[in-house]
Amino acid sequence: MxxxxxxxxxxxxxxxxxxxxxxxxxxxxxxxxxxxxxxxxxxxxxxxxxxxxxxxxxxxxxxxxxxxxxxxxxxxxxxxxxxxxxxxxxxxxxxxxxxxxxxxxxxxxxxxxxxxxxxxxxxxxxxxxxxxxxxxxxxxxxxxxxxxxxxxxxxxxxxxxxxVSQDFTLPSASPDGKPLSAAARAALLAETGAQVFFSHELCARYFTYTDREGAAHFVLFDxxxxxxxxxxxxxxxxxxxxxxxxxxxxxxxxx
CATH class of the missing domain: 3.20.20.80 (Glycosidases)
Structure with a gap:
């Protein structure tokens, strides 16, 4: 509703x-x-x-x-x-x-x-x-x-x-990540094949991936x-x- x-x-x-x-x-x-x-x-x-x-x-x-x-x-x-x-x-x-x-x-x-x-x-x-x-x-x-x-x-x-649509490099000391456009986020999902989850606490979707340098990332989006x-x-x-x-x-x- x-x-x-x-x-x-x-x-x-x-x-x-x-x-x-x-x-x-x-x-x-x-x-x-x-x-x-x-x-x-x-x-x-x-x-x-x-x-x-x-x-x-x-x-x-x-x-x-x-x-x-x-x-x-x-x-x-x-x-x-x-x-x-x-x-x-x-x-x-x-x-x-x-x-x-x-x-x-x-x-x-x-x-x-x-x-x-x-x-x-x-x-x-x-x-x-x-x-x-x-x-x-x-x-x-x-x-x-x-x-x-x-x-x-x-x-x-x-x-x-x-x-919100942001990419956080983990660990993150800041509450703000790198802004992601919807197109960039879709391309990232297609490239990484990451699974999308829903956070009941934040009431937002998220996924994680590892970049080519081996750094872990957390992407939060609405x-x-x-x-x-x-x-x-x-x-x-x-x-x-x-x-x-x-x-x-x-x-x-x-x-």
């Missing part, structure tokens, strides 16, 4: 229209900040009222004067389009981005609008929903999310469903079935919102 009620398709441009036409909840990456610290609207069609608003990472040359004023502008925009939430897609943790997020957190909470932020830069916020990637290379998917729910509360933990299984596991442990890039999300919608 595929769970879709808590699935939100992350879109830009025309993909937002396509996703909405398929009946999906939509997060539209349609807002940004100018270098002068003003909120900018980027391709927000009138038909996209009611979608989550996505705010792109601020420019490196951002000159910010008034985070509180910008937060009020963001809250006004969210109310104007009846957005069920705002996703701040911030990647860089700087003094300016943290000041912005604190101001957003307070202004949106006052209006009852959830703010979603990546967990790595949102841990110190009081109200924000912390968004956590599912691209794990070790441990247990459900145990990881359950531990975060225990710390922050189930209502403050969301997921970002991110397919496909449509593992993404559906991850969505079901996350739903089962009470994750109320799961974001996924379009078209990854489209593959999880029953035809």
């Amino acid at each position: 595929v769970y879709t009620k808590n699935l939100v398709a992350v879109c830009a441009g025309r993909d937002a229209v396509r996703a909405a036409a398929q009946g999906m909840q939509v997060l539209h990456l349609c807002l940004g900040l100018s270098e002068n610290g003003a909120l900018e609207r980027r391709q927000l069609p009138a038909m996209q009222r009611g979608c989550f608003l996505g705010l792109c990472d601020p420019p490196r040359g951002l000159r910010l004067c008034n985070p509180e004023r910008l937060a009020l502008d963001l809250a006004f925009e969210a109310k104007r389009v009846n957005a069920p939430g705002v996703f701040a897609d911030f990647e860089r943790e700087t003094a300016q981005t943290l000041a912005l997020l604190r101001a957003f957190d307070e202004a949106l909470a006052e209006d009852g609008i959830p703010l979603y932020v990546p967990v790595n830069i949102g841990r110190d916020l009081e109200h924000a929903v912390l968004t956590v990637s599912t691209a794990l290379s070790g441990g247990s998917l459900t145990a990881y999310f359950s531990s975060l729910q225990g710390i922050y509360g189930a209502h403050r933990v969301a997921a970002f469903l991110q397919p 496909d449509a079935d593992t993404l559906a299984a991850k969505l079901a596991q996350l739903t089962g442990c009470g994750v109320q919102t799961v974001f996924a890039l379009y078209p990854d999300a489209a593959g999880l919608i029953p035809s």
Whole structure:
């Protein structure tokens, strides 16, 4: 069974229209900040009222004067389009981005609008929903999310469903392996004849092989079935919102 009620398709441009036409909840990456610290609207069609608003990472040359004023502008925009939430897609943790997020957190909470932020830069916020990637290379998917729910509360933990396809040389001291395209992975499987297994803990597929230099490798990857299984596991442990890039999300919608 595929769970879709808590699935939100992350879109830009025309993909937002396509996703909405398929009946999906939509997060539209349609807002940004100018270098002068003003909120900018980027391709927000009138038909996209009611979608989550996505705010792109601020420019490196951002000159910010008034985070509180910008937060009020963001809250006004969210109310104007009846957005069920705002996703701040911030990647860089700087003094300016943290000041912005604190101001957003307070202004949106006052209006009852959830703010979603990546967990790595949102841990110190009081109200924000912390968004956590599912691209794990070790441990247990459900145990990881359950531990975060225990710390922050189930209502403050969301997921970002991110397919993984990585090649790890063993032993590996890093949680990140060498990225593999689907074509490269298929060629590797054909060359090595490796058997593919399913990890219930990671909710992903994997195989092992030995390269021509004798080094052992571990390849971890997702496909449509593992993404559906991850969505079901996350739903089962009470994750109320799961974001996924379009078209990854489209593959999880029953035809």
